[in-house]
Structure formats: C-alpha cells, structure tokens
Amino acid sequence: MIPRYSRPEMLALWTEEAKLGRWRDVELAALAAMAEQGIAPQEACDTCQAKAGTFGPAEVLAIEEIEKTTKHDVIAFLTFMEQRIGPSARWLHFGMTSSDVLDTALALALRDAADVLLKGLERLMKAVKARAFEHKQLKTMGRSHGIHAEPTTLGHKLALWYDELARHRQRLLRARAAIAVGMCSGAVGTFAHLPPSVEEGMCKRLGLLPAPASSQIIQRDIHADYFLTLAQLATSIEKFATEIRHLQRTEVGELEEPFSKGQKGSSAMPHKRNPVLSENLTGLARLMRGYAWAALENVALWHERDISHSSVERVVGPDATVTLDFMLHRFAGLVEAMCVHPEAMERNLNHLGGLVYSQRLLLALAKKGMERQAAYAIVQRNAMRFFEEGVAFKTSLLADETLLALMTPQEVEACFEEGYYTRHMDDIFARVFGKGS
Numbered sequence: 127m128i129p130r131y132s133r134p135e136m137l138a139l140w141t142e143e144a145k146l147g148r149w150r151d152v153e154l155a156a157l158a159a160m161a162e163q164g165i166a167p168q169e170a171c172d173t174c175q176a177k178a179g180t181f182g183p184a185e186v187l188a189i190e191e192i193e194k195t196t197k198h199d200v201i202a203f204l205t206f207m208e209q210r211i212g213p214s215a216r217w218l219h220f221g222m223t224s225s226d227v228l229d230t231a232l233a234l235a236l237r238d239a240a241d242v243l244l245k246g247l248e249r250l251m252k253a254v255k256a257r258a259f260e261h262k263q264l265k266t267m268g269r270s271h272g273i274h275a276e277p278t279t280l281g282h283k284l285a286l287w288y289d290e291l292a293r294h295r296q297r298l299l300r301a302r303a304a305i306a307v308g309m310c311s312g313a314v315g316t317f318a319h320l321p322p323s324v325e326e327g328m329c330k331r332l333g334l335l336p337a338p339a340s341s342q343i344i345q346r347d348i349h350a351d352y353f354l355t356l357a358q359l360a361t362s363i364e365k366f367a368t369e370i371r372h373l374q375r376t377e378v379g380e381l382e383e384p385f386s387k388g389q390k391g392s393s394a395m396p397h398k399r400n401p402v403l404s405e406n407l408t409g410l411a412r413l414m415r416g417y418a419w420a421a422l423e424n425v426a427l428w429h430e431r432d433i434s435h436s437s438v439e440r441v442v443g444p445d446a447t448v449t450l451d452f453m454l455h456r457f458a459g460l461v462e463a464m465c466v467h468p469e470a471m472e473r474n475l476n477h478l479g480g481l482v483y484s485q486r487l488l489l490a491l492a493k494k495g496m497e498r499q500a501a502y503a504i505v506q507r508n509a510m511r512f513f514e515e516g517v518a519f520k521t522s523l524l525a526d527e528t529l530l531a532l533m534t535p536q537e538v539e540a541c542f543e544e545g546y547y548t549r550h551m552d553d554i555f556a557r558v559f560g561k562g563s
Contacts, residue, residue, distance in 0.1 A: 159327030221319030246454030258284035360414035
C-alpha cells in the first residue's frame with residue numbers, strides 16, 4: 127500500500143526484514159522440534175540458534191542477489207543461511223517443503239496483523255461509545271428512503287454503529303484464531319519425511335495450532351475467511367462514512383467532518399468544506415472488497431497445490447491489513463472530532479411542519495375504535511394538504527370534523543410531542559452497552 131494510506135505499526139509487519147525474520151523463526155522452531163525428538167542433532171540446533179542472526183537492508187540485498195540465480199526465494203534464503211551459519215545449517219529445512227515455511231510465516235504475519243487491527247477497532251469503538259452517550263438524547267430526524275420518517279436521536283444512530291462494530295470484533299477474533307495455524311507436513315502433506323509430532327512441536331513454539339490436515343499448503347478457505355472478515359469491517363466503515371456524507375450535505379448540515387485551521391476544501395472555490403475523509407474511506411472500502419474477492423479466487427488451486435495464489439497473497443496480505451488499519455484510525459479520528467449541529471437537527475425536525483408525527487395520529491384513531499384504513503385515509507388526507515396547499519398539518523387536523531368526532535384538540539396536540547419517540551433510549555443503550563453503562 128502507498129505511504130499515504132499506511133501507518134508505521136502495521137507497515138512494520140510487512141517489510142522484507144520482518145518477512146525474513148519470520149522465515150528464520152519457522153525454520154528454527156522446526157529444527158528445535160526435530161532435535162527434541164532426536165531427528166536432528168541438538169548441537170546443530172544450538173549452533174543454528176546462535177548464528178541465525180537478524181536481517182537488515184544488507185541481508186535483504188544479499189538474499190536478493192542470490193535469488194537472481196536461484197529464481198526461488200526460499201532457496202535463496204536457505205543458501206544465505208548456510209553461508210552465515212556453516213555446516214550445521216544443513217539441518218535447516220530438513221524434510222520440509224517451501225510452503226511449510228511460507229504458509230506458517232504468513233499465519234504469523236496475519237495473526238499479528240489482526241492484533242494491530244483489534245487495537246484500532248478498540249479505539250474506534252471507544253470513540254463511537256463516547257459520542258453516543260454525549261448525544262444520547264439529542265433529537266434528530268430519522269429517514270427512510272432518504273425521506274423524513276420519525277424522530278430518533280444522534281446517540282441512537284451511534285449506538286447502532288457500536289453494536290455493529292462489536293459484531294465485527296467477534297468476527298475478527300474468530301478470524302485471528304482461524305488463521306493462526308501452521309504446517310510442517312512436507313511435499314504433499316503426508317508427513318513422509320517428518321512425523322506430525324514435529325509439526326506440533328514447531329507450532330507450539332510459534333504460538334500456533336497445527337493445521338488438522340494440509341496438502342502442500344494450508345487450505346485457502348481459511349485465508350478467504352480472514353480477508354472477507356476484513357472486507358466486512360471496511361464495508362461497515364463505509365456505511366458509517368456514507369451517513370456522515372449525507373448529513374454534511376449543505377441542505378442537511380447536521381454533522382460535519384472536522385475542518386482544521388489552514389485546510390482548503392477546493393482549489394477553485396474558497397468556501398468549500400467537503401467530507402473528504404468520509405469519501406476517502408468509501409473509496410478504500412472498495413479496495414478491501416477487491417482484496418477479499420482475490421482471496422476467494424485463491425481457494426480453488428490444482429491438486430495438492432499450485433502457486434497461482436502466491437502472487438495474490440504477496441499483494442493482498444500487506445495491502446488489506448495496512449489499508450484497514452489506516453481506515454480504522456482515520457475513522458476513529460473523524461468520530462472523535464466530528465462536529466455536531468443541533469440547530470440544524472431542530473430545523474430539519476420542523477421542516478415538514480409536524481408531518482412526521484402522522485403515525486401517532488393513525489394509532490390514536492385506531493385506539494378510539496376507527497378501522498385502520500379509515501384512520502389512515504383521514505391522516506393521509508390532512509398530511510397531503512401540507513404538500514398541495516401549504517396548510518400546516520396540525521392546523522388541518524384541528525379543522526377536520528371527522529377526526530374531531532373521535533379526538534379532542536388536546537389529544538391531537540399531545541400527538542406532536544417529540545419526547546414520545548425517544549423515551550426508550552435508556553433501554554436501547556442498556557442492550558447495546560450493558561446495564562449501568
């Protein structure tokens with residue numbers, strides 16, 4: 127991913143130096159398991175552990191130079207390790223195949239990336255929760271089909287976001303657990319040259335579980351599930367960002383992204399304050415769904431494996447995790463500093479002159495004994511006068527003799543109380559955030 131959409135903490139997991147370090151860790155863990163079971167000499171294991179070393183830019187360049195000849199990255203790595211360690215290095219990769227290293231190392235990277243993502247998600251959930259409680263009772267217009275429906279609160283909108291994010295947290299935890307599996311089963315997964323106990327010992331040292339069964343690779347439905355989980359979370363962020371974009375429209379003006387001192391909205395129009403952060407998140411979510419689709423394509427490989435998945439994962443592994451990490455922190459910052467305009471919310475609540483209370487009138491007439499369709503006709507008839515003649519809804523109702531035959535003017539007036547629509551916010555918040563929150 128380009129630096130513009132990258133954060134250092136996540137990016138550090140995907141450097142060449144970090145990748146080579148994981149390959150080293152897998153090889154050493156496998157060798158330690160072999161030595162423990164008498165398959166390899168303990169002395170050779172100790173020597174490899176002592177001389178394996180670390181990887182910096184110079185080592186990366188040296189391995190890349192070897193790869194120019196080998197045309198195989200794992201062989202180039204092992205050749206370098208033989209040069210660094212000496213004769214004991216012949217026990218590295220003993221009985222193993224490249225995918226034992228590559229797939230196990232990828233599991234380590236994706237597991238650790240999930241931990242970084244969980245931290246970003248926790249920041250976002252904390253921000254959404256704080257703003258939800260801040261605006262728990264701030265009345266705003268609820269909309270369906272983009273049209274005014276009935277009053278809700280801004281806190282209610284944010285509680286919905288939090289509840290959705292909580293589900294994503296559970297999905298991400300499950301995906302982290304599922305991806306954290308390694309393998310050391312050999313060329314086609316039959317353990318022909320090393321027993322399953324070596325795989326178990328290797329995985330235990332790395333903090334992984336052994337894949338219950340593998341071919342020459344760990345099966346890619348596991349990876350597809352991981353990237354689908356990331357894409358789902360990104361899509362919810364897009365959903366929330368789209369809500370902000372709609373509510374920042376000039377005609378609505380209820381929410382607004384932070385606009386810092388010196389910021390410019392347009393090269394042509396100095397007055398512009400655009401929802402650029404939300405639009406950016408919307409675009410990045412499209413990429414995230416593309417990465418998930420590519421991961422799905424990786425599931426159907428030939429026989430025990432081919433390497434058509436390899437090039438895909440070299441891109442989607444780092445790009446998807448780096449992009450989502452960026453999205454989580456960008457959106458968290460947006461929520462933390464989001465500007466709220468209560469006066470615009472009040473204006474919009476009154477924009478239709480009370481039409482949004484029509485359902486309460488309908489139900490009140492039904493309680494009085496009127497058939498629902500007859501009641502609907504009365505309320506709708508009076509509501510349409512607002513659009514067609516400009517007559518205020520309440521004024522029209524109080525002049526309707528059919529309605530007044532069943533309801534007093536005071537009962538009509540009572541149907542226009544805003545608080546009626548938000549009186550269960552405490553109940554909703556208790557469900558979402560827990561009782562006593």
